[in-house]
Amino acid sequence: MRSLKLFAGAWLGLFCLILQGVAHAALLGAEDARHLLTRTGFAPSEAEVRQYTGLSREQAVERLLRGMRTEAQTPPPAWVKEEFERPRVKEMSQDERKAYQRLLAERGFDLRDWWMSEMLTTSSPLTEHMTLFWHNHFVSSLQKVRVPQAMYRQNVLLRHYALGNFAEMLHAVAKDPAMMIYLDSQTNRKGAPNENFAREVMELFTMGEGHYSEQDIKEAARAYTGWSLEPRTVDFKWRPFFHDDGVKTVLGKSGNFDGDAVLDILLAQPATAEFVVKKMWMEFVSADTDNPANRAEIRRIAAQFRNSRYEIKVALAGILNSPRFWAPENRAVLVKSPVELVVGTVRELGVGYGDPLPFVYATASLGQNLLAPPNVRGWPGGDVWINSTTLLGRKQFIERLMRVDVMREPAGAMQPVASEGGMESMKSNESGKIQGAGRMGQEGRQRLMRAAAGIQFDSHKYLAQFSRPEQLTAALLPGRPANPLADDLAGPALLKTLMLDPMYQLK
Amino acid sequence: MDRRNFLQVAGGAGVLAASPAWGQGAQSGADFGNLLVLVELKGANDGLNMVVPFADATYYSLRPRLALKREEVAQLSERAGFHPALAPLSPLWKSGQFAIIEGVGYPSPNLSHFRSIEIWDTASDANQYLHDGWLARAFAANPVPRGFLADGVVVGSNDMGPIENSPRSVALVNTDQFLRQAKFAERGGFAKNPALNHILQVENNIVEAAAGLNGHFDFKTQFPPGPFGNQVRTAAQVAANKSGVAALRLSLGGFDTHQNQQGTHANLMKTLAEGLVAMQSALQEIGRWNNTLVMTYSEFGRRPRENQSGGTDHGTAAPQFVMGGRVKGGFYGQAPQLARLDGNGNLPYAVDFRDLYATVLQRWWGMSSKDVLGTRFAGLDLVRT
Numbered sequence: 001m002r003s004l005k006l007f008a009g010a011w012l013g014l015f016c017l018i019l020q021g022v023a024h025a026a027l028l029g030a031e032d033a034r035h036l037l038t039r040t041g042f043a044p045s046e047a048e049v050r051q052y053t054g055l056s057r058e059q060a061v062e063r064l065l066r067g068m069r070t071e072a073q074t075p076p077p078a079w080v081k082e083e084f085e086r087p088r089v090k091e092m093s094q095d096e097r098k099a100y101q102r103l104l105a106e107r108g109f110d111l112r113d114w115w116m117s118e119m120l121t122t123s124s125p126l127t128e129h130m131t132l133f134w135h136n137h138f139v140s141s142l143q144k145v146r147v148p149q150a151m152y153r154q155n156v157l158l159r160h161y162a163l164g165n166f167a168e169m170l171h172a173v174a175k176d177p178a179m180m181i182y183l184d185s186q187t188n189r190k191g192a193p194n195e196n197f198a199r200e201v202m203e204l205f206t207m208g209e210g211h212y213s214e215q216d217i218k219e220a221a222r223a224y225t226g227w228s229l230e231p232r233t234v235d236f237k238w239r240p241f242f243h244d245d246g247v248k249t250v251l252g253k254s255g256n257f258d259g260d261a262v263l264d265i266l267l268a269q270p271a272t273a274e275f276v277v278k279k280m281w282m283e284f285v286s287a288d289t290d291n292p293a294n295r296a297e298i299r300r301i302a303a304q305f306r307n308s309r310y311e312i313k314v315a316l317a318g319i320l321n322s323p324r325f326w327a328p329e330n331r332a333v334l335v336k337s338p339v340e341l342v343v344g345t346v347r348e349l350g351v352g353y354g355d356p357l358p359f360v361y362a363t364a365s366l367g368q369n370l371l372a373p374p375n376v377r378g379w380p381g382g383d384v385w386i387n388s389t390t391l392l393g394r395k396q397f398i399e400r401l402m403r404v405d406v407m408r409e410p411a412g413a414m415q416p417v418a419s420e421g422g423m424e425s426m427k428s429n430e431s432g433k434i435q436g437a438g439r440m441g442q443e444g445r446q447r448l449m450r451a452a453a454g455i456q457f458d459s460h461k462y463l464a465q466f467s468r469p470e471q472l473t474a475a476l477l478p479g480r481p482a483n484p485l486a487d488d489l490a491g492p493a494l495l496k497t498l499m500l501d502p503m504y505q506l507k
Numbered sequence: 508m509d510r511r512n513f514l515q516v517a518g519g520a521g522v523l524a525a526s527p528a529w530g531q532g533a534q535s536g537a538d539f540g541n542l543l544v545l546v547e548l549k550g551a552n553d554g555l556n557m558v559v560p561f562a563d564a565t566y567y568s569l570r571p572r573l574a575l576k577r578e579e580v581a582q583l584s585e586r587a588g589f590h591p592a593l594a595p596l597s598p599l600w601k602s603g604q605f606a607i608i609e610g611v612g613y614p615s616p617n618l619s620h621f622r623s624i625e626i627w628d629t630a631s632d633a634n635q636y637l638h639d640g641w642l643a644r645a646f647a648a649n650p651v652p653r654g655f656l657a658d659g660v661v662v663g664s665n666d667m668g669p670i671e672n673s674p675r676s677v678a679l680v681n682t683d684q685f686l687r688q689a690k691f692a693e694r695g696g697f698a699k700n701p702a703l704n705h706i707l708q709v710e711n712n713i714v715e716a717a718a719g720l721n722g723h724f725d726f727k728t729q730f731p732p733g734p735f736g737n738q739v740r741t742a743a744q745v746a747a748n749k750s751g752v753a754a755l756r757l758s759l760g761g762f763d764t765h766q767n768q769q770g771t772h773a774n775l776m777k778t779l780a781e782g783l784v785a786m787q788s789a790l791q792e793i794g795r796w797n798n799t800l801v802m803t804y805s806e807f808g809r810r811p812r813e814n815q816s817g818g819t820d821h822g823t824a825a826p827q828f829v830m831g832g833r834v835k836g837g838f839y840g841q842a843p844q845l846a847r848l849d850g851n852g853n854l855p856y857a858v859d860f861r862d863l864y865a866t867v868l869q870r871w872w873g874m875s876s877k878d879v880l881g882t883r884f885a886g887l888d889l890v891r892t
Contacts (some may be wrong), residue, residue, distance in 0.1 A: 183765075184816055184818070187766050187816035187817075189815040189816075191815055192812065192814045192815045193814065193815065194766060194815065194816045194820065195814075195821070196765040196766075199821070203621075209617075209619050209621075215851075218851070287702075332702075332703070333700055333701070334702060335706075367665050374665075374760070377620070377621050380666065383701070383702055383705045384665065386706055387661070387677070387709060388678050388679060388692075388709055388713045389677075389678045389679055389680055389685070390665065390678075391692070391706065391709050391710065392685070392688035392689065392691055392692065392713065393688070395691035395692075396691060479700070479703075482698065482703060482706075483693060483695065502695065502706040505706055506700075506706075
């Protein structure tokens with residue numbers, strides 16, 4: 001009996017192996033291609049889907065990683081090259097101060113506009129997806145930094161390293177002026193060090209909470225003293241006079257460490273690779289990191305990541321080639337971020353626009369104001385994206401988009417109803433707070449309204465790509481619609497129903 | 508009883524009588540006719556510069572740059588005073604309806620913002636990981652009447668905090684906007700996919716809340732400008748609604764003042780004070796001041812010793828405010844023990860934050876706090892019954 005069981009078990013195991021082999025050799029169908037492209041970039045157009053259909057998983061992942069850009073294609077605003085001069089706000093008159101606030105607000109929108117354009121048009125969506133991922137890992141916010149040039153430089157840096165080397169990126173980000181302003185490194189001096197960066201780099205950028213003591217933070221803060229910025233140009237400057245050159249003990253290692261030496265100690269901790277891979281896993285595969293199968297994969301890939309000395313491509317390839325990434329139970333289980341929802345919708349449907357500003361506003365009002373995450377942990381993401389306020393805002397965005405359908409009579413519904421939910425919302429809420437929206441003044445509001453009026457969608461053209469309703473459903477939804485579809489639904493009505501279905505919020 | 512108070516009580520009774528939902532509240536065992544309003548001070552508020560120990564010389568030696576001078580503060584007692592920007596709260600303090608609980612914290616404090624607020628939101632021990640918000644657990648053990656528009660309403664913020672995983676709660680920014688948009692929500696079923704199920708549940712909650720939200724109260728109260736003032740306005744609008752709600756949560760952010768703290772903190776104190784004053788006025792206008800408890804909370808306080816950046820780093824215990832028509836005003840807890848700082852230079856706590864929660868659960872809502880908090884917390888005697 002016992003041997004019979006063993007025998008049956010062996011057969012079952014063999015059978016599973018064969019199945020797995022079959023699955024590995026399987027070629028990507030349109031749904032698999034969409035899954036890969038949506039999770040790693042933004043919801044793809046049908047043309048993008050076709051490029052990946054018929055490839056093996058390994059081929060598809062290889063192709064995706066090979067085509068990576070490391071620089072934006074969209075030209076940045078002209079002022080990013082201007083040297084920054086810190087204004088003497090204290091000496092300014094009331095009017096000068098107001099004008100300066102307005103300039104800062106305008107430049108904030110210029111930057112978001114630029115990044116939004118890049119996301120909407122890039123031939124390398126993975127680059128932008130990863131840049132956004134790192135923006136949400138190495139968080140800085142324009143609301144505190146208040147130097148738009150520095151936020152631009154940080155964005156360029158994150159894009160440069162997006163699929164490069166994590167260890168190099170960590171060292172570069174630590175000395176990045178925007179980061180140094182955001183986490184107060186610029187004012188960290190010996191005597192009574194500022195612990196802000198020392199804490200967050202351990203808690204949020206490398207090892208994660210629970211792997212260090214309060215004493216480690218205090219000691220590390222001493223090591224970072226002396227890192228500073230030129231007061232006027234905000235370039236990095238080393239000030240030996242402010243550096244504490246005594247012996248520090250961090251995570252059991254002692255020495256006369258400087259900031260870089262402490263970062264290397266953090267990188268030597270196994271917890272760091274696991275922390276970063278876990279975060280990537282939650283971004284690309286599933287939020288359920290307690291699941292034993294997921295946990296095992298995270299550990300395996302973290303070891304590869306660490307052995308590669310933190311090559312991000314190694315980690316990402318490991319994740320995307322994991323059978324768990326493709327497993328049916330991990331499809332449609334992640335909530336699209338506001339940026340994914342808005343950019344994906346525009347790209348997938350081929351929505352036309354002139355100035356992308358309304359999309360910047362839309363993402364902000366849905367809780368993701370680019371360049372201004374709510375705090376140093378970033379946007380928590382996952383299910384937290386969806387509450388009653390944001391879900392209604394998402395649906396309103398879609399509904400407004402359907403109203404600008406050129407096939408709809410009468411057109412022009414995009415008329416600036418201004419100020420609510422979706423498209424041209426100027427209303428602020430706590431987390432989607434649009435810093436400076438009020439300061440844009442009449443001119444800014446008019447620009448926004450003009451831009452909103454320039455958004456166009458041609459449902460006829462989009463729908464012509466699909467010969468059967470099931471194809472449309474499969475293109476728009478990662479799973480079966482949550483609400484039953486009426487049998488006679490077709491054309492634009494079906495499109496709208498599918499997009500308002502809860503399943504459209506998932507990827 | 509003076510005339511003003513009489514009208515207040517009578518007005519309150521009138522609203523109560525007109526509201527069938529509150530009657531049901533009494534039947535479910537817990538008295539959800541009593542409303543809780545939580546105000547989160549996000550980023551860790553500097554308690555020492557909120558309630559200033561101006562008679563303690565150590566305070567001045569720890570904070571050569573940031574200490575507030577004795578003559579600046581709005582004096583509350585022979586040893587403590589409000590930050591000058593909190594002066595608008597002085598009349599409330601004098602009315603005896605404003606309590607300051609000093610030294611609120613918990614054992615083995617965690618100094619990460621995110622972990623510590625999770626501890627507060629879930630009412631866990633420092634080394635315990637719980638999933639649901641403490642209010643969600645309270646409502647699970649003591650169901651809020653079905654006639655209520657929601658168990659809890661989060662105003663102007665995207666995280667649900669203490670109401671996390673409460674099956675009937677909503678987040679909204681503005682009641683009118685919410686009602687206009689609610690038509691997009693549809694009642695849905697359940698799904699095995701947790702993300703999808705979450706969305707379906709949110710849709711259901713929208714449908715229910717929208718059905719319960721009716722009417723618009725024309726307040727005479729002037730609400731301060733800005734996002735926090737708008738939150739207070741929305742909270743008041745929800746509180747004025749006929750079908751009830753058990754708890755509201757507002758939040759004011761920006762308290763993580765590691766550098767150049769002075770001006771930032773003063774602005775925050777001003778915003779908080781003006782918001783709380785408007786809240787009181789609005790609640791009086793609708794006759795709910797006597798059955799509302801307003802309570803602040805924050806993940807931790809800040810380090811007594813200022814840093815070289817003109818700011819303060821992460822600390823531990825801090826004072827919290829509780830106000831309402833039935834609050835017994837005055838000081839509770841323990842004045843900051845600046846001579847007894849721990850190894851990290853932080854304050855010892857005197858009152859476990861769960862004692863504040865127990866006060867709400869037992870004395871405000873009349874339910875067992877042990878069911879919700881796991882262990883017994885005595886609570887504070889700060890509510891008139």
